[in-house]
Amino acid sequence: MAKNQSYYFSHDINASNDPKIAAMISELGMISYAWWWVLIEKLAAADDYKLPLKKYTFVALDNELRMNNEQILTSVQQVFNKNQHVLEQNSMCSFCSFLLIYLLIHDYELLDCDDEYFWSPSLIRRFEFKKVKEETIREKRRLAGLKSAESRKAKKQNLTHVQQNLTHVQQNLTHVQQNQLIKEKKRKENNIERDTRAREDENPLSMFEDEEVKNKPIYELYMKSIGVVSPTIKGRLDDLVESYGKERVIVAINTTADNGGNSIKYVETVTAGNLKQEVQKDFGASKCNSNARGVSRKNSRKDEDVDWEKEYQRVHGKK
Structure with a gap:
C-alpha cells in the first residue's frame, strides 16, 4: 500500500x-x-x-x-x-x-x-473504511459524470435535432415565401391584365397607347365598323396602310362594313379590288383613242395577268 x-x-x-x-x-x-x-x-x-x-x-x-x-x-x-x-x-x-x-x-x-x-488495528480499520468510502464517492462521482455526459450528449443531440428541424422549418418557410412571392407576382400580373382589359373595354385603343399610333384612326374605324383589333389584325392593317395608303384602307373598311363584312381578309380583298378598279380606269382612259378591237381584246386578255398595284404605281409616276 x-x-x-x-x-x-x-x-x-x-x-x-x-x-x-x-x-x-x-x-x-x-x-x-x-x-x-x-x-x-x-x-x-x-x-x-x-x-x-x-x-x-x-x-x-x-x-x-x-x-x-x-x-x-x-x-x-x-x-x-x-x-x-x-x-x-x-x-x-x-x-x-x-x-x-x-x-x-x-x-x-x-x-x-x-x-x-x-x-494500530483501529487505525487501519478507520483508514480502510475511509478508503472504501472515498472509492464509493469516486464511483458515485464517476457514474454521475457518465450520467452527466450522457445527459449533455442527449441534450446536444436534441439541440442538433432542434437545429435540423429549425433548418427544415426555415427551408419550408423559404419555400412558402417563394411561393407567396410567385403568387403575389401572378396576382399583380393578373391585376395588371385585368386592369388592362378593363381599360381596353372602356377604350379599345388603349392597347396601342404605349406604341406609335400613326394609324390610330384606322384602328378606331375598324373597331367601330367591324370588330376588335388584335395584334395580328393591327399588323395586317399596318401592312394595308403601307401598301395602299390610309385613304384606300378607310374606304375599304367602310365598304366592308356597308356590305356586312366582318373580317380583316374582307378589308384586304376590298382594298385590293378598289386599287384594281382604279388602275383599270386609268389604263382605259389612256387608251381611249385606240380603235383596234383586236388590240383591245388582246389588252383585255392581258389585263388578267396585270399586276395592278405595279401598274397603278406606273400610271401615277411611282417607281
Missing part, C-alpha cells in the same frame, strides 16, 4: 473513555495519552500504517516523544516490575519508546505486531 496522503484521520471525541485508553492513563499517567496520539500520527503517516520493529524506529520515537529513561521508568515502574523478563531478553529495553510500545501491545492491547512491524 502506498504511503497515506491524507492530512487527517478520524478521531472519536470520546476516545479517552475507551477502557484500554483509560487503563493506560490510569497506570502511566495523562502524559501517556499525548504519547499515544503522537504515536498514532506517526503510524498514520507510515507505509501500510505500520512501523518496523527496528532500533532506528525507537531512537526516532524517543526523540519525537521526548521521553527519557527516568521519565518512563517513573511512570511505569509498578507496571514494568512484573515484566522483568523483558529487560533480560530484549536489548532494546533501554529505549523508553520500546517499553511504552511493549505495554501498549501486551498489557493494553491497543497495538498489534509481528516479527517485523507494529501497528
